[in-house]
Amino acid sequence: MFLIFLAILVSVVQNAFVLHLLIMVFTSIALGLAWNIIGGYGGQLSFGHAAFYGIGAYTSTLLFVHFGLTPWVGMIAGGVLAVLVSLVLGMPCFRLRGTYFTLATIAFAEVLRILTVYFKEITGGSIGIVLQFKGGFWNLMFRNREPFAYIALALMALVYYLSVWIENSRLGYYLSALKENEDGARALGINTYRSKLVALMISAFLTSLVGSFFAQYLTFIEPESEFSLGLSIAISLPVMIGGIGTAIGPVIGAFIITPLQELLRIYISGEYQGLQSIIYGIVLVLVVIYIPQGIHKWARGIVSAKSRS
């Protein structure tokens, strides 16, 4: 289906820029879907997901650069670490509701960022780490973009099918219940605390995988881009725009927002520094205010209204 079309697309496209765009879109979708598991299905809005992304990026990179460990394993290591860290976040903070939880996640990612800068001897501090090019599949580094695009596509597919599976599983129904009314769900006997934790762990693991992948793609990491609040927001943005709480939402959102962002950055940013973000911000504000339910539901609404009339 759509995935096969995308795979063919990747194999056909030669233009490096378009491939880059596709990679950005695929990773955007993967991140958005991962975030959606706790944010959309669970209704617990985290603006600290950059924490997990950064853990993935730094773990696999440090293992790769210092020990030559293949990023494919490093990714898993990063994922496990991210899961443990997510427990540190979730266990105390899932007692918080709504905005308070969100604020806690922001503080959490910020603390990680500050710690990463502080422990310079290990992490390279603000200077960041450059990944030396060592080509090959096991090093997850390639001279051209096509292999990266395939891997990104595979990651995206993995997260997508996982999302759909969760959505229709018992966990999915528990999350849906506690999102609507947590006290009601608990009254029904659902262990909401555990459901939230499981969702967060899965979300953290997947986010971390993407972080590791992207570190290999960009070959440079530094605390500001891996742990910043801006990144956390950028992760959840396609979900918000496309339709929060659905699997297809982040896909739609990413296909709209990510190319917009990249194109704006490339065509406008050079001459008029900052203008692209102004446009981007205005679009964001307008969409959020006028289509808060996300484009997917909005479009469905229009279609069903038309079919009724």
Next chain:
Amino acid sequence: MLIIIGQSLISGILMGGIYALVSIGLTLIFGVMNVVNFAHGEFLMIAMYMTFWVFHYLHIDPYISLFIVTPVLFLIGVVTQRFLIQHLIQAEHYTQIFATVGMSTVMANAALFFWKADYRMVKTAYGSATLNFSDLVISYPRLVSFLMAIAITILLFIFLKHTYLGRAIRATSQDNIGAKLMGVNIDRVYIFTFGLGSACVGVAGALLMPIYYAFPTVGLHFVLTAFVVVVLGGMGNITGALFGGLLIGVVESFSGFFISPELKEAVYFVIFVIVLLFKPSGLFGLSKG
């Protein structure tokens, strides 16, 4: 050693006054309108730039241009509320967060676009002036900001308690539907409150210029601190914001000295999470809930 502690304490309290000023506006807005305003820091940034340009072109001292900047910020707040925030009041919190983050992106990047990324400073005669008590050094501009923070808190307190509009604001913050039933024009209250909150931040911005520098993303640092202060003091509680601000200032100062300057933000974020967990209604238990 005692002197170092004393010095740290004083620097902390003085800086805390500024945090308090920034946070008072935020807590007022949150208390009355229940809106999470991530763009609050950008209002501070605007105030700072305005102070800078007034100083640069008209050579008016920040402490005087304060009286120009504050009303302008009030107006900007009113306009923002009327055209943007108004739509967000009924919205879900995540919508508010995303929308205000979008606003903050637009504002910070507009500043970048128009005024470039250079750091702007205001050089005043009293900028590095200090008062010396035995071995303790008190920075004059920081002392002024601190005193202003106290003054504004007192003024706000009196305003909220004794004027009709102040009571209307308090009523709306307690129960907006009830206030509406009592004849309060809550739309006007929202507009005024947002303007008032922005004006507070305007004062903070003007007072910050002699001791800090303006750059497009200066808002981000202060807004995160402001959120910590607001939660600490209790969302909606003005005196809480004052004490919370002072407390954070002191914590930052002490952790900067005794632990490490790089970790001082981490320390108060950790405290933030701890307070959220154990006393989400604020250290003084005075929040709306």
